Amino acid sequence: MEKYHIFLIGDDKVKKEIKNSLIIHPEAVIHENAFIDAFTIIGKGVTIEKDVYISSGAKIYGKTLIKEGTYIGENCIIGNPQRNQLKEVITSKKPITEFEGALVIINKNCIIRSGSIIYSEVIIGNNCQTGHDILIREKTKIGNNSLIGTNCIIEGNVSIGNDVSIQSGVYIPLFSKVGNNNFLGPNCALTNDKYMLRNKYDLKGPILEDKVSLGAKSVILPGITLKRGTIVGAGAVVITSTREFDIVVGNPAKFLKKVPKNWK
Numbered sequence: 665m666e667k668y669h670i671f672l673i674g675d676d677k678v679k680k681e682i683k684n685s686l687i688i689h690p691e692a693v694i695h696e697n698a699f700i701d702a703f704t705i706i707g708k709g710v711t712i713e714k715d716v717y718i719s720s721g722a723k724i725y726g727k728t729l730i731k732e733g734t735y736i737g738e739n740c741i742i743g744n745p746q747r748n749q750l751k752e753v754i755t756s757k758k759p760i761t762e763f764e765g766a767l768v769i770i771n772k773n774c775i776i777r778s779g780s781i782i783y784s785e786v787i788i789g790n791n792c793q794t795g796h797d798i799l800i801r802e803k804t805k806i807g808n809n810s811l812i813g814t815n816c817i818i819e820g821n822v823s824i825g826n827d828v829s830i831q832s833g834v835y836i837p838l839f840s841k842v843g844n845n846n847f848l849g850p851n852c853a854l855t856n857d858k859y860m861l862r863n864k865y866d867l868k869g870p871i872l873e874d875k876v877s878l879g880a881k882s883v884i885l886p887g888i889t890l891k892r893g894t895i896v897g898a899g900a901v902v903i904t905s906t907r908e909f910d911i912v913v914g915n916p917a918k919f920l921k922k923v924p925k926n927w928k
């Protein structure tokens with residue numbers, strides 16, 4: 665086993681707080697006012713800015729930039745190799761700390777709660793928060809002030825705007841687009857594969873324009889556009905695109921009424 669020496673730029677107080685049981689690649693750049701707890705592993709291309717808190721057991725790989733004031737919870741993995749990069753990692757027989765993935769940026773003052781996994785090529789805006797055990801796969805971009813609830817899965821090639829609130833257990837498949845100021849209720853599912861491998865079909869994620877709200881456990885079929893201001897009732901299965909400020913309910917979802925003016 666190759667051995668790494670511990671490389672830290674930091675004042676003595678910080679150094680003293682840090683236990684020896686961490687592995688930081690010599691080329692990683694860590695600001696002196698960052699705090700790195702025990703049992704963390706930090707790879708070659710990682711930059712950690714000031715006032716970042718990396719909790720015990722976190723693993724940060726690839727080309728990852730963690731901006732000031734951000735908190736990374738226990739046992740998070742940031743910069744996980746993408747599906748096509750994993751093979752390279754395995755055949756290289758090199759430690760994962762040598763892995764050079766595409767850029768991950770977690771911007772300022774974010775809270776990434778314990779157990780979360782974020783793949784390489786993900787950008788998360790300022791002041792975002794996640795719950796515990798979320799998964800965000802490659803080529804995904806999330807704007808500022810957005811929340812991703814516990815146990816959410818975002819499969820990759822997804823864009824999510826600013827001020828979006830995604831409640832626990834939401835599933836967002838490849839190629840979905842979620843605009844700004846949206847609310848996705850608990851356990852709702854967006855889908856992208858109409859015939860589920862039974863027929864040739866290009867995966868098409870739904871598009872949620874701005875100010876869309878999805879009730880709990882609603883399901884949005886592939887390629888559907890929910891126009892600005894749409895509200896989807898709890899448990900609805902949406903099979904056709906909506907018009908601006910429609911409220912739709914049921915399975916299959918039917919138009920109920922327009923969003924009342926005092927709800928906007």
Ligand SMILES: CC(C)(COP(=O)(O)OP(=O)(O)OC[C@H]1O[C@@H](n2cnc3c(N)ncnc32)[C@H](O)[C@@H]1OP(=O)(O)O)[C@@H](O)C(=O)NCCC(=O)NCCS
Pocket residue numbers: 849850878879880881895896897898899900911912913914920
């Ligand atoms: C869609 C919704 C916003 C409609 O609210 P509303 O306008 O006050 O609706 P009402 O309660 O007046 O019901 C109007 C009609 O729609 C029906 N309806 C309401 N919500 C429904 C739903 N989710 N599914 C099926 N039918 C529904 C009602 O049965 C009623 O039918 P009727 O006129 O034949 O009696 C609301 O019912 C809803 O589903 N909210 C989502 C809650 C949620 O999941 N929140 C997530 C965070 S916890």
